Amino acid sequence: MIKFTSQARFGRNAILSFGLVGIASAASQMCFAADPRCSAIYDKLGAEEKAAENRVARERAAIADLHPPRELEEMREKYMAGRLSPETYNAERRKWDQGLACINAEAELKYWRLGYDKEVAYKEAGCQREPITKHKVEAVNERTKWKSEACGKADLEYLAGMIKRLSEIKTDKAANEEPQTPVVKQADPSARNTEFCKMLRSVADNAPSAFKAITGQRVDKKFADKIAISEMVGVDTFSTPVALSLDFLGTSAKCTINIGNEHEPNLALRSAPNYDCTWDYDQRVGPASR
Amino acid sequence: MSRGCFQEISEGPSEPFRHSFTADARVVLYVTSYYGEKKPSHISLTVERDLPGAFGSCVKYSIDKDPRAKQLCLKRWERQ
Numbered sequence: 247m248i249k250f251t252s253q254a255r256f257g258r259n260a261i262l263s264f265g266l267v268g269i270a271s272a273a274s275q276m277c278f279a280a281d282p283r284c285s286a287i288y289d290k291l292g293a294e295e296k297a298a299e300n301r302v303a304r305e306r307a308a309i310a311d312l313h314p315p316r317e318l319e320e321m322r323e324k325y326m327a328g329r330l331s332p333e334t335y336n337a338e339r340r341k342w343d344q345g346l347a348c349i350n351a352e353a354e355l356k357y358w359r360l361g362y363d364k365e366v367a368y369k370e371a372g373c374q375r376e377p378i379t380k381h382k383v384e385a386v387n388e389r390t391k392w393k394s395e396a397c398g399k400a401d402l403e404y405l406a407g408m409i410k411r412l413s414e415i416k417t418d419k420a421a422n423e424e425p426q427t428p429v430v431k432q433a434d435p436s437a438r439n440t441e442f443c444k445m446l447r448s449v450a451d452n453a454p455s456a457f458k459a460i461t462g463q464r465v466d467k468k469f470a471d472k473i474a475i476s477e478m479v480g481v482d483t484f485s486t487p488v489a490l491s492l493d494f495l496g497t498s499a500k501c502t503i504n505i506g507n508e509h510e511p512n513l514a515l516r517s518a519p520n521y522d523c524t525w526d527y528d529q530r531v532g533p534a535s536r
Numbered sequence: 537m538s539r540g541c542f543q544e545i546s547e548g549p550s551e552p553f554r555h556s557f558t559a560d561a562r563v564v565l566y567v568t569s570y571y572g573e574k575k576p577s578h579i580s581l582t583v584e585r586d587l588p589g590a591f592g593s594c595v596k597y598s599i600d601k602d603p604r605a606k607q608l609c610l611k612r613w614e615r616q
Contacts, residue, residue, distance in 0.1 A: 443541035522582040
């Protein structure tokens with residue numbers, strides 16, 4: 247019997263779980279089932295969004311590797327040794343910090359535009375009657391403002407140098423990147439007895455029985471460090487024993503057990519029991535999306 | 537990767553970065569990876585009980601209150 251060491255979520259609407267992704271796509275397919283053109287557009291936009299998400303992830307990985315230039319490090323050493331005035335060092339340091347703030351704000355905006363652009367394209371294609379989701383519009387507007395504020399302060403010449411360096415990092419990373427794993431249609435039995443597989447199978451064995459023995463403290467997850475998720479979508483999160491590990495990633499998973507809240511009267515909205523784990527390898531900018 | 541953990545799998549629809557399959561005819565697994573630097577930058581894995589048509593029944597029940605649809609729908613939360 248496996249002991250779960252992570253978190254259990256009792257979802258009323260489960261907006262942040264995969265359950266909702268299923269509901270949302272099923273709902274949109276229900277509405278436009280009569281129009282195969284929209285269904286094709288929806289799939290195409292979904293594929294484009296995935297590709298764009300990967301571009302954003304690559305950009306973030308590159309930003310994480312963008313380090314202060316050697317000159318700035320040397321100036322810092324001189325300043326620490328008292329051979330350079332704080333004003334001179336700080337002025338140079340500010341150029342770097344402001345440049346980085348601008349680059350980060352732009353990456354953040356790109357990330358929030360993913361879902362927004364997809365919905366706009368879907369609506370423009372005549373496949374959506376409702377206006378663009380309010381929170382998406384607000385998120386994009388807010389981040390556009392932040393970006394222009396951050397980039398307005400930056401020293402343009404210095405920023406150009408940073409962007410050039412960033413594109414070199416990206417090119418270098420792309421050249422060294424392993425290709426995406428191909429879709430394997432056959433199971434590889436050699437992995438069957440690894441620790442990961444044993445854990446995954448015991449999770450799979452327990453998944454159908456609704457993860458009965460969940461105990462532990464209530465955890466109130468925050469969205470954007472501000473709004474409690476339970477208030478937003480009626481999802482209660484509990485900590486409880488759990489985890490799957492993937493050694494080669496060098497990062498541990500955040501695992502969640504999700505059980506539909508019996509107080510949700512609408513069965514189509516109540517989330518089904520599932521177990522999900524997320525491994526984040528890169529440094530994500532801003533709140534993680536899922 | 538997780539495919540190799542099970543005896544039998546049947547493939548779901550294949551997408552560039554998302555793989556879904558039914559393992560040993562009991563659970564559905566979805567795995568999504570985003571590639572950043574050499575390794576995946578983000579992997580998410582979901583394990584769900586395999587109940588074909590159950591979600592559809594829940595939608596059907598919420599619309600037309602068909603008791604047979606409710607029966608199949610409620611299997612999603614039934615403990616074994």
